[in-house]
Amino acid sequence: EDxxxxxxxxxxxxxxxxxxxxxxxxxTNFRSLLWYKQEKKAPTFLFMxxxxxxxxxxxxxxxxxxxxxxxxxxxxxATQTGDSAIYLCAPPMHGAGxxxxxxxxxxxLSVIP
Amino acid sequence: xxxVSQSPSNKVTEKGKDVELRxxxxxxxxxxxxxxxxxxxxxxxxxYFQGNSAPDKSGLPSDRFSAERTGGSVSTLTIQRTQQxxxxxxxxxxxxGPNSYEQYFGPGxxxxxx
Numbered sequence: 001e002d003x004x005x006x007x008x009x010x011x012x013x014x015x016x017x018x019x020x021x022x023x024x025x026x027x028t029n030f031r032s033l034l035w036y037k038q039e040k041k042a043p044t045f046l047f048m049x050x051x052x053x054x055x056x057x058x059x060x061x062x063x064x065x066x067x068x069x070x071x072x073x074x075x076x077x078a079t080q081t082g083d084s085a086i087y088l089c090a091p092p093m094h095g096a097g098x099x100x101x102x103x104x105x106x107x108x109l110s111v112i113p
Numbered sequence: 114x115x116x117v118s119q120s121p122s123n124k125v126t127e128k129g130k131d132v133e134l135r136x137x138x139x140x141x142x143x144x145x146x147x148x149x150x151x152x153x154x155x156x157x158x159x160x161y162f163q164g165n166s167a168p169d170k171s172g173l174p175s176d177r178f179s180a181e182r183t184g185g186s187v188s189t190l191t192i193q194r195t196q197q198x199x200x201x202x203x204x205x206x207x208x209x210g211p212n213s214y215e216q217y218f219g220p221g222x223x224x225x226x227x
Contacts (some may be wrong), residue, residue, distance in 0.1 A: 004155075032214050041202050041221035043156070048215055088156070092214045098161035098169040099214055100146060101206075105155045 003027075006089060006104035013079055013111055021074040021107045023089035031092055033072050034101065035063055038086040046074070046087075079111045115140065117219035119205050125225045126195055134190045134222045138207030145188050146208075146216060147180060151201040159203075162188060163211045195226045 003026045013019055025033065032050040036043035047056045049065035049072060056063050060083075063074045076083055086106040092099035118137045126132050138145050147159040158172040162182040173179070177195075182188040192199055202223050206216035 034214060034216075036218075041223065042204065042218040045215055045217060090156075098144070098146070098163065099208075099212070100158035100161060100169070100172065101148075101156070101216060102158075103156040 004089060004091065004102055004104035006087075006107050008107060009105065010108040011110070013109070015080060015111055015113050017079050017111075018075065018077045019079060019109060021076075021087050021109070022071065023073070023104060024069075024071040025089075025091050025102075026070060027091045027093060027102065029094055030067070030070075031094075031099075033065055033089060033091045035072070035074050036088045036090065038088055038106065039084075043088055076109075079109075081111050081113055084109055084111045117205055117207050117217055119203075119219040119222050121222060122220060123223045123225075125227060128197060128226055129194055131191065131193045132195055132224065134192075134203050134224070136188045136190070136205030136219055138186065138188070138205070139217060141209070142207035142217075143185065143210050144208040144213065145182060146206045147188070147190050148204045148206065149174075149201045150204060150221075151198075156204065159190070166211075192224075195224075197226050200224055200226045 007022045035046040047063045052067040060077045065072045088106045090101035090103045093102045145162045148156045150156045161169040177193045180190045202221045204221045205219045
């Protein structure tokens with residue numbers, strides 16, 4: 001059965017700290033892994049990772065995939081209160097013609113001033 | 114351009130009533146997904162539409178749930194005889210095409226069944 005596990009489940013840090021969020025997956029026919037940020041209801045797209053060892057960066061956020069370890073990390077440097085959210089990772093799973101996302105439960109990040 | 118839109122944003126209904134939730138995908142996106150997020154749970158896939166192909170209904174939890182997509186654009190998710198366990202946030206996402214993994218989500222509909 002396909003499975004996605006994220007850790008930690010929740011994290012509280014102070015502004016300016018650096019955090020690392022983890023995602024491990026067991027997915028047949030792995031193709032890619034996506035990271036999303038969910039602040040209220042709608043997850044917003046952050047990164048899509050397809051190749052192992054190639055870091056993707058957007059401002060203070062970066063992410064990398066390790067296909068050998070079946071895992072990915074999301075780093076956030078110099079955290080701000082606006083980074084407080086649930087961070088979700090999701091590999092697409094090929095269904096009956098679809099690529100439905102299989103989400104982990106997420107990591108709830110709280111950044112306090 | 115406009116993103117995915119959903120309506121209503123919140124819906125409170127009595128147990129046993131039927132509800133309809135609407136999703137309007139990004140213009141030009143041919144693939145559309147519905148997901149559900151129950152309290153304390155991850156997002157779970159419900160149904161997928163791509164063009165005129167038969168939908169992938171493998172995630173629908175019961176036959177009380179159905180969805181349609183008219184004209185390849187707007188989609189409606191219908192829940193008949195709602196139960197309290199149907200209370201959740203219902204999210205819709207669209208992608209450019211069937212082989213695109215990047216899904217863009219709408220703001221969701223929070224359904225509360227009393």
